[in-house]
Amino acid sequence: MTDSQIIDLYWQRNEEAIKETDRKFGKYCSRIAFNILENREDSEECVNSTYWKAWNTIPPHRPQKLATFLGKITRNLALNIFEKNNALKRGKGQVMLALEELEACIPDPCSENPSLEKAELAKALNTFLAGLTDEKRKIFVSRYWGLTSVKEIAAMYGLTEGKVKTVLRRTREQMKIFLEQEGISV
């Protein structure tokens, strides 16, 4: 079934929409959730919540790309669950590792104004990503959007883990310089 046929089912309020979504995008959403939560039950719950949110958002929304639409919802929900579960814990999972990696490449000073910067940052990130080679960009997005482990990224692109880590480190350094040049204060 095509994306637009599935979206039509949502608009018709036909529950088959959920089944078709799961059939086509279940694994993809599960992977995003699992990368962040590293727990099957939590991931399953997160994916179900994604479907529920999609059901409540379409209509009125009509996403251009169902996969990215669902992926973004899953990622946000999973990060919410992660933050809730790990409010006091440190040092586990891809999210904490990714946070540590990113910590070092964010220019000072850190502001206390999150809503403004998220959009500003995203804009800058898009400009930065556009300037990267395909390989670097894919690796970088896999790590920090998909929260995919270095091992899996290496498997995905047929590279060694060492190579992936080197690319990530260099790209983080590039990003730091870029953000500084853009005058972005995170």
Add this chain to the structure above:
Amino acid sequence: MKSKQMLRAFGLIDEKYIEEYMEDSMVLRVPPSKKEKSMGQYERTRKHSMRRVVALILAACLVMGLCITAYASGGFNSLIAKWASRFVYETPTDELREERPDYAEWLDEQLEIQGVLQEMGEQAQQVNEEKSPEELAQASITLLESYYDGEKIAMTCRLSKAEMHVTFDFDDTHPKFNELAPNGTDIHGDVYSEVKSWESYVPIEEDRQLIKQKLESKGCVGFTTGNFGLSDHVYVNNEDFGYGHSEVESDGLFYIDPFYSGLGNVELPESCRDQSEVDVTVRLGYSQIHWWLEGDKVLWAFESNGEVYPVTFTIKNINQ
């Protein structure tokens, strides 16, 4: 926390980049979820079985291909490559992260070095050259592998028969007798303030038995153990490039440490770069420990004659 904001901001990046990720990630195996079992279980099981079979066949082909490539390139036998692959950095502990706030970057650097080392190992030349200067008694150093490309050096060597038989001429008339002290006494600086059990310094079983017999029959025994140990520094064309080798392992293997030869912050000296061959020298020092066992009491004193004995190997540039 600013990195959290950054991670959230990644959620707002252009969808075309997410699509790229989505397409690539679709090829990966997904962790099985409970939900899958409730939906068309038979169909899914059949598909999974087929996929598993295909995946296994592909994996087997891949492994075979890798084996053939590694064998053909010599990487299979490379001790340097094996040594590099033994470094384990993959599971950072919480403690390690706390100790090293820059852990992620440090890890990247280590992995980069590891990757280079493995590549060097795969290209290293197999050698079997043993050197045993007279001063070393029966001890010898064998060069097993070498790599020099004009900028970087790596070598695998084996130190053999560095331990000597014990001698039993140590008694209360020996000048070092007055320096004997138990473990924990700092008489030679921190490095020598602790020794392991005396048995670990007596490599030959016959010697150990003899010491025990003497101790039992007389109530006390004095003896001396001696061994050749590697001096810290390594020299290339007579230029010192600092602490440049790994620890000597239990089987005598040690590695001329290329971390200091152009991969890290220290490059090879100018005179050692881009040569058709270079002379690499390691030095052995001889040291003794005098032991006095009396009942349960173990006393010891360290002695070195301060001499070092150089052993030099000439290694050729693989690119020339």
